[in-house]
Amino acid sequence: xxxxxxxxxxxxxxxxxxxxxxxxxxxxxxxxxxxxxxxxxxxxxxxxxxxxxxxxxxxxxxxxxxxxxxxxxxxxxxxxxxxxxxxxxxxxxxxxxxxxxxxxxxxxxxxxxxxxxxxxxxxxxxxxxxxxxxxxxxxxxxxxxxxxxxxxxxxxxxxxxxxxxxxxxxxxxxxxxxxxxxxxxxxxxxxxxxxxxxxxxxxxxxxxxxxxxxxxxxxxxxxxxxxxxxxxxxxxxxxxxxxxxxxxxxxxxxxxxxxxxxxxxxxxxxxxxxxxx
Amino acid sequence: xxxxxxxxxxxxxxxxxxxxxxxxxxxxxxxxxxxxxxxxxxxxxxxxxxxxxxxxxxxxxxxxxxxxxxxxxxxxxxxxxxxxxxxxxxxxxxxxxxxxxxxxxxxxxxxxxxxxxxxxxxxxxxxxxxxxxxxxxxxxxxxxxxxxxxxxxxxxxxxxxxxxxxxxxxxxxxxxxxxxxxxxxxxxxxxxxxxxxxxxxxxxxxxxxxxxxxxxxxxxxxxxxxxxxxxxxxxxxxxxxxxxxxxxxxxxxxxxxxxxxxxxxxxxxxxxxxxxx
Numbered sequence: 001x002x003x004x005x006x007x008x009x010x011x012x013x014x015x016x017x018x019x020x021x022x023x024x025x026x027x028x029x030x031x032x033x034x035x036x037x038x039x040x041x042x043x044x045x046x047x048x049x050x051x052x053x054x055x056x057x058x059x060x061x062x063x064x065x066x067x068x069x070x071x072x073x074x075x076x077x078x079x080x081x082x083x084x085x086x087x088x089x090x091x092x093x094x095x096x097x098x099x100x101x102x103x104x105x106x107x108x109x110x111x112x113x114x115x116x117x118x119x120x121x122x123x124x125x126x127x128x129x130x131x132x133x134x135x136x137x138x139x140x141x142x143x144x145x146x147x148x149x150x151x152x153x154x155x156x157x158x159x160x161x162x163x164x165x166x167x168x169x170x171x172x173x174x175x176x177x178x179x180x181x182x183x184x185x186x187x188x189x190x191x192x193x194x195x196x197x198x199x200x201x202x203x204x205x206x207x208x209x210x211x212x213x214x215x216x217x218x219x220x221x222x223x224x225x226x227x228x229x230x231x232x233x234x235x236x237x238x239x240x241x242x243x244x245x246x247x248x249x250x251x252x253x254x255x256x257x258x259x260x261x262x263x264x265x266x267x268x269x270x271x272x273x274x275x276x277x
Numbered sequence: 278x279x280x281x282x283x284x285x286x287x288x289x290x291x292x293x294x295x296x297x298x299x300x301x302x303x304x305x306x307x308x309x310x311x312x313x314x315x316x317x318x319x320x321x322x323x324x325x326x327x328x329x330x331x332x333x334x335x336x337x338x339x340x341x342x343x344x345x346x347x348x349x350x351x352x353x354x355x356x357x358x359x360x361x362x363x364x365x366x367x368x369x370x371x372x373x374x375x376x377x378x379x380x381x382x383x384x385x386x387x388x389x390x391x392x393x394x395x396x397x398x399x400x401x402x403x404x405x406x407x408x409x410x411x412x413x414x415x416x417x418x419x420x421x422x423x424x425x426x427x428x429x430x431x432x433x434x435x436x437x438x439x440x441x442x443x444x445x446x447x448x449x450x451x452x453x454x455x456x457x458x459x460x461x462x463x464x465x466x467x468x469x470x471x472x473x474x475x476x477x478x479x480x481x482x483x484x485x486x487x488x489x490x491x492x493x494x495x496x497x498x499x500x501x502x503x504x505x506x507x508x509x510x511x512x513x514x515x516x517x518x519x520x521x522x523x524x525x526x527x528x529x530x531x532x533x534x535x536x537x538x539x540x541x542x543x544x545x546x547x548x549x550x551x552x553x554x
Contacts, residue, residue: 061338068353076345091385195554198475202553276479276553277472 019043051241162214319379439491
């Protein structure tokens with residue numbers, strides 16, 4: 001994943017400043033359509049954010065099966081019909097233009113990272129919108145859990161783990177996780193609040209020693225930015241919707257379009273819609 | 278759905294008597310393989326039960342998309358590779374023989390309801406195991422909620438509703454629900470306990486007046502048996518894994534195999550594995 005990491009690295013700056021979370025989702029999408037780019041954590045607080053992966057129809061079954069077999073990293077919120085760039089989750093949104101930044105992949109290689117993908121679009125693309133952990137950050141905040149990467153104006157750190165996903169057809173690859181440092185007194189609240197939102201990755205997959213996931217150095221994430229931790233903080237790892245991009249790298253489908261890590265679709269859906277109780 | 282209903286009706290008797298829920302799952306499957314038939318509510322308490330639908334590979338994407346777009350009635354627990362009759366959810370199980378009773382469908386018509394389907398099997402069948410509300414009955418019982426149909430030795434009543442599922446490719450059809458009468462003092466516990474188990478239909482889709490779902494007469498279910506209610510009981514409706522069978526009837530794929538309503542695969546998985554917190 002290193003070369004893909006390097007392409008992103010110099011862009012991992014927060015140009016998006018909605019730390020108050022006050023933007024309406026359609027206003028956020030309009031700004032991204034107009035060229036604003038950057039991580040979307042904290043944008044339009046309370047509105048569900050989504051990862052994007054679009055693959056040719058010939059690969060759609062493998063991708064949908066991969067998501068079904070790996071529901072923690074790949075909870076599917078919507079699937080389009082082939083060629084469509086609209087979704088019922090975001091009124092008037094154009095999936096080709098309304099995310100801050102995209103990635104274009106050929107044969108598993110990252111070939112471009114444009115601000116919109118109309119020129120790359122194909123009539124046979126099926127788009128998957130996958131739950132994003134930014135969605136549960138409002139719930140964490142309400143429970144008092146500090147969101148370090150938002151406080152520090154950085155993208156969330158993400159890591160490729162040593163855990164392989166369950167393969168599906170021609171697709172295989174490792175699970176990617178996002179990490180948030182959590183003070184011990186908030187750990188049970190963090191687990192409870194995110195557990196109630198299984199459609200956006202649910203409860204953590206691991207808490208504590210990163211080496212249990214095969215992560216060597218928390219300060220060198222594979223995507224996003226390293227985040228400063230307080231001495232007592234426990235690193236808490238949630239399955240991440242960048243996992244399909246790791247599957248693209250490992251499995252080399254002929255073509256794919258994804259969001260750039262951390263730069264999500266902001267939908268109209270409210271986080272509460274995905275809360276199970 | 279009426280003709281399919283009539284085929285089942287005379288068989289809707291409880292031949293299976295594990296009301297203590299003491300059978301081990303592999304012992305339950307062995308009994309069904311040997312010919313025992315009947316509704317599986319209460320069997321092997323605490324073990325996850327699953328609906329089955331097997332369709333030709335050519336229809337697998339439509340079915341998986343239908344399930345993804347309708348996660349309340351069709352939460353997918355496992356999908357096999359084409360032709361396989363095994364699942365990681367049930368060690369040593371043969372999906373062709375280990376359910377109590379099956380249904381065989383041609384062009385949307387029910388053509389047979391055999392005790393095993395080895396003679397009907399095809400190498401291109403992809404099998405979907407879908408969460409079943411019997412799974413959450415252990416949690417309901419622990420919370421004190423009476424399970425009327427188990428107490429009365431009947432199959433759970435199921436109804437075809439007036440609510441259409443979100444279509445997917447060539448598949449469309451109405452949502453099917455199961456109904457349990459719940460005393461008012463247990464209603465919030467019933468909603469909470471099932472909400473924590475979204476992989477087996479989660480919280481109810483409706484409580485109270487059946488006409489809101491287009492159900493005319495609770496005493497005439499489309500599948501399963503009518504159940505006696507206490508005067509104060511509130512009818513509570515959960516989305517049901519028989520919904521894919523209603524889609525088969527409405528959409529007429531050339532071939533399908535399903536379980537008979539209420540006669541499920543008993544897996545080795547523990548209900549607790551599907552609890553979100």
